[in-house]
Amino acid sequence: METRVHEIADGIYRLSTFVPDIAPPAGFTFNQFLVLGDEPLMFHTGLRKMFGLNRAALARIIPPERLRWIAYGHFEADECGAMNEWLAVAPNATPAHRATGVLVSLNDFADRAPRTLADGEVIDLGGKRVRFIDTPHTPHGWDAGVLFEDSTGTLLCGDLFTQLGDGPALTGRDVVGPAIAGEDVFQYSSLSPAMGATIRGLADLAPRTLALMHGPSFTGDGGAALRALADDYDRRASGRFAIESALAA
Ligand SMILES: [Fe+2]
Numbered sequence: 394m395e396t397r398v399h400e401i402a403d404g405i406y407r408l409s410t411f412v413p414d415i416a417p418p419a420g421f422t423f424n425q426f427l428v429l430g431d432e433p434l435m436f437h438t439g440l441r442k443m444f445g446l447n448r449a450a451l452a453r454i455i456p457p458e459r460l461r462w463i464a465y466g467h468f469e470a471d472e473c474g475a476m477n478e479w480l481a482v483a484p485n486a487t488p489a490h491r492a493t494g495v496l497v498s499l500n501d502f503a504d505r506a507p508r509t510l511a512d513g514e515v516i517d518l519g520g521k522r523v524r525f526i527d528t529p530h531t532p533h534g535w536d537a538g539v540l541f542e543d544s545t546g547t548l549l550c551g552d553l554f555t556q557l558g559d560g561p562a563l564t565g566r567d568v569v570g571p572a573i574a575g576e577d578v579f580q581y582s583s584l585s586p587a588m589g590a591t592i593r594g595l596a597d598l599a600p601r602t603l604a605l606m607h608g609p610s611f612t613g614d615g616g617a618a619l620r621a622l623a624d625d626y627d628r629r630a631s632g633r634f635a636i637e638s639a640l641a642a
Pocket residue numbers: 467469472533552
């Protein structure tokens with residue numbers, strides 16, 4: 394395996410590792426994102442067992458010890474498995490997450506005390522500003538959240554739009570159809586009743602780039618893509634609740 398590095402928006406780098414053995418024959422990508430600034434931030438630590446690959450990839454952009462912030466979407470191995478490995482190589486790095494995540498996992502899991510972020514709270518990286526947005530149970534995880542970088546209009550959207558296969562680092566092609574197909578295969582989302590509304594709230598940010606954790610980054614009308622995705626989750630959720638109502642009757 395190799396980890397490829399591309400700049401997908403000004404000062405935002407995608408570190409991508411393709412794993413052909415997951416969901417073969419299509420395979421599956423794992424992406425981490427580095428947001429440059431006076432205080433560089435990494436979004437997703439990556440899997441613990443991929444730490445060596447990701448560390449070598451990040452070192453092609455900045456010395457890993459310069460990392461100041463380490464954030465992730467929700468508590469799972471691909472999102473934060475290598476947290477303590479990164480903290481060990483970056484002595485000034487602080488883990489950052491929303492309050493629920495800090496309370497239920499990060500306070501115990503992280504080797505260094507985390508910073509707790511309120512919904513909408515901004516970290517000024519010096520040259521870039523990232524806003525932490527709560528998305529509980531969207532697409533999964535009580536502690537779920539995403540990041541929005543203001544200057545580039547980039548939404549670091551984690552597992553939203555998860556798709557199979559490898560692809561370009563950055564695309565202007567449809568990411569909604571492949572995301573619907575990915576949901577059909579993995580069924581990874583919670584399908585909470587609020588999911589559509591939560592995703593529409595992200596659309597209101599009018600992102601110009603969507604940084605997918607599992608798939609290519611998307612450049613274009615991110616708001617339209619998010620609204621189309623929200624419509625599909627409303628469709629899935631209404632079907633699920635119709636079935637549950639029928640069973641309960
Ligand atoms: Fe996940």
